[in-house]
Amino acid sequence: MTTILLLLIGFTAGFFIRTVRAKSQADKAKRQADALDQQVGILQRELLAMRDAESRRLGDVARRKRFFEENDVSDVENQIRFISHTELRAVRPVNKEAVRVLYALDEWIDTHQPYWRMAFEVSMGAFIKTSSYDPDDRMQKAAFSSYNSKRVDFLLIDRFGQPVLAVEYHGTGHDMSDDAPDRMEVKRLALERAGIPLVEVPAKATKAEIVRMVDQKLTTDAPLAR
Incomplete structure (x- = not known):
């Protein structure tokens, strides 16, 4: 048990x-x-x-x-x-102040070079190119891009279509943007390198003053009129 x-x-x-x-x-x-x-x-x-x-x-x-x-x-x-x-x-392609410059240049052409013509607001890439074209040259591309989109106020061309004079009008609205002086410096350099004389017309210049500036520039800097 x-x-x-x-x-x-x-x-x-x-x-x-x-x-x-x-x-x-x-x-x-x-x-x-x-x-x-x-x-x-x-x-x-x-x-x-x-x-x-x-x-x-x-x-x-x-x-x-x-x-x-x-x-x-x-x-x-x-x-x-x-x-x-x-x-x-539609708006004015040339402002009221610059119209005075336009007609002064137009009258100068009629009097001195009747076979020349004038254009305004012309892209610099339309009449300035690099001296040679190399698609692989980065410096050429950079140089062209630096001035291509910039415009000159007025461009005079001869009977063959060659640019003979650029005119910039420094009116009251010219320096409205902070980078205007820098952009103008680029324009001056590109025109100089291309051998195109430049006249810079100050604000409120009279017709006589504009004509005198053009005469002086074309007499001293420009090649022989064609």
């Missing part, structure tokens, strides 16, 4: 110990599973955040591309659209 009782006690104790161990292992497994679930949840949220960020990035790229395409001024269809949706008006 005692033996059986001891066996029962031992069995019960072993069962209890196994139960406790099993419960401990189950608790440990549950904690590990919970920790794994937390990690999976974190990874899923990070993945969703990455997907959202990538989606926003692609959306931004698409919007920038669409904006560029819709506003690309090199596209002729866009140019037509821009002009079609904008109110335009």
